[in-house]
Amino acid sequence: MQQIHDLLHRALNLEWLTPEEGVFLFENAATADLLFVGNQLRRHHVPGNVVTWIIDRNSNTTNVCIANCKFCNFYRRPGHNEAYITTIEEYKQKIEETFAYGGEQLLLQGGHHPDLGLQFYADLFRQLKALYPNLKLHALGPPEIAHISKLEGMSHYDVLKTLQEAGLDSLPGAGAEILDDRVRRLISKGKCGGEEWLHVMRAAHQLHLTTSATMMFGHIETNLERMEHFAALRQVQSEKPTDAKGFLAFIPWPFQDEDTILKKIKRARNAVTGDEYARMIAMSRIMLPNVVNIQASWLTVGKQVAQVCLHAGANDFGSIMIEENVVSAAGARFRFTADGIQRAIREAGFEPRLRNQQYEFRELPEGMLQQQLDREAMLVD
Numbered sequence: 304m305q306q307i308h309d310l311l312h313r314a315l316n317l318e319w320l321t322p323e324e325g326v327f328l329f330e331n332a333a334t335a336d337l338l339f340v341g342n343q344l345r346r347h348h349v350p351g352n353v354v355t356w357i358i359d360r361n362s363n364t365t366n367v368c369i370a371n372c373k374f375c376n377f378y379r380r381p382g383h384n385e386a387y388i389t390t391i392e393e394y395k396q397k398i399e400e401t402f403a404y405g406g407e408q409l410l411l412q413g414g415h416h417p418d419l420g421l422q423f424y425a426d427l428f429r430q431l432k433a434l435y436p437n438l439k440l441h442a443l444g445p446p447e448i449a450h451i452s453k454l455e456g457m458s459h460y461d462v463l464k465t466l467q468e469a470g471l472d473s474l475p476g477a478g479a480e481i482l483d484d485r486v487r488r489l490i491s492k493g494k495c496g497g498e499e500w501l502h503v504m505r506a507a508h509q510l511h512l513t514t515s516a517t518m519m520f521g522h523i524e525t526n527l528e529r530m531e532h533f534a535a536l537r538q539v540q541s542e543k544p545t546d547a548k549g550f551l552a553f554i555p556w557p558f559q560d561e562d563t564i565l566k567k568i569k570r571a572r573n574a575v576t577g578d579e580y581a582r583m584i585a586m587s588r589i590m591l592p593n594v595v596n597i598q599a600s601w602l603t604v605g606k607q608v609a610q611v612c613l614h615a616g617a618n619d620f621g622s623i624m625i626e627e628n629v630v631s632a633a634g635a636r637f638r639f640t641a642d643g644i645q646r647a648i649r650e651a652g653f654e655p656r657l658r659n660q661q662y663e664f665r666e667l668p669e670g671m672l673q674q675q676l677d678r679e680a681m682l683v684d
């Protein structure tokens with residue numbers, strides 16, 4: 304069909320397709336054509352045959368949250384007998400384990416605790432950096448920054464600046480879900496709206512904090528809302544200072560439905576097939592011509608689908624994740640060891656390279672406790 308051909312051709316020229324054009328392509332183009340174009344764009348942005356991966360630990364500051372997202376099984380209401388705030392002693396143990404496994408960063412997130420304000424997080428970051436100066440903190444996310452700003456009556460910029468001065472190295476793109484307020488009202492009403500999420504990221508880019516962007520899809524959103532999500536992200540990326548990295552990566556993953564209120568009340572099911580996920584990876588490349596790295600979420604789609612995605616536009620396999628509690632609580636079951644993730648990348652025809660959060664290559668750390676890691680993180684594929 305001529306229209307599909309023209310749109311794919313324009314995508315290959317890095318033109319910005321409108322959300323409606325994106326929907327048309329997504330709904331009508333053959334999978335082989337979409338994946339071919341996604342892969343060509345990957346080769347434009349990231350030439351060569353390397354696929355990167357990272358070792359990190361996803362830990363949580365607290366599971367106390369007042370946002371009540373309908374897809375979340377992780378949080379506990381204030382006062383619940385399973386509510387916790389992670390202590391410094393617990394962080395020490397987690398960080399030392401992470402270092403022993405060859406990791407160098409904590410991906411640190413948590414709930415919207417009603418009593419934990421800016422001082423708490425700034426003190427925490429300062430303490431962790433004083434104890435471990437080489438530790439990288441990839442921490443919080445726009446909804447938590449919005450929550451802290453509201454508690455403190457401060458701007459996003461000032462909250463981020465204080466946290467950056469206390470040791471925040473980069474800001475994860477968590478809590479984006481779908482950046483449309485119709486969807487957000489239905490699934491995560493207690494969280495910041497789409498515009499505020501984008502505003503936090505604009506402020507982070509002004510501070511030269513590197514960030515990532517995400518999308519959790521396959522629940523109650525329309526295809527147009529997915530494409531509008533892409534359009535909003537590329538707009539914010541285009542506004543960053545020219546010497547800031549902005550969104551270093553985009554990571555889409557399908558909604559995990561197990562035991563979630565969203566499944567029970569809204570009857571939303573995780574119905575995203577491997578084919579649809581690979582098509583969304585290709586659409587990520589097509590709709591985000593100003594984002595360099597696209598990550599396939601093996602944690603939620605498994606090894607084989609993630610491997611296909613490396614031929615659809617993805618150039619990163621994400622983390623082996625020594626600890627992960629949020630999507631796992633909603634049914635994500637896959638695990639990789641350091642060996643397993645590299646083997647999976649090679650099987651797909653690529654050369655694995657360990658990276659840091661800035662997407663710079665790292666050598667495999669000497670003395671990495673490979674056997675221990677192999678024992679503790681079981682490969683399921």
Ligand code: SF4
Nearest residue numbers: 368370371372375414
């Ligand atoms: S996803 Fe985050 S903000 Fe939403 S309820 Fe869970 S912990 Fe709270």
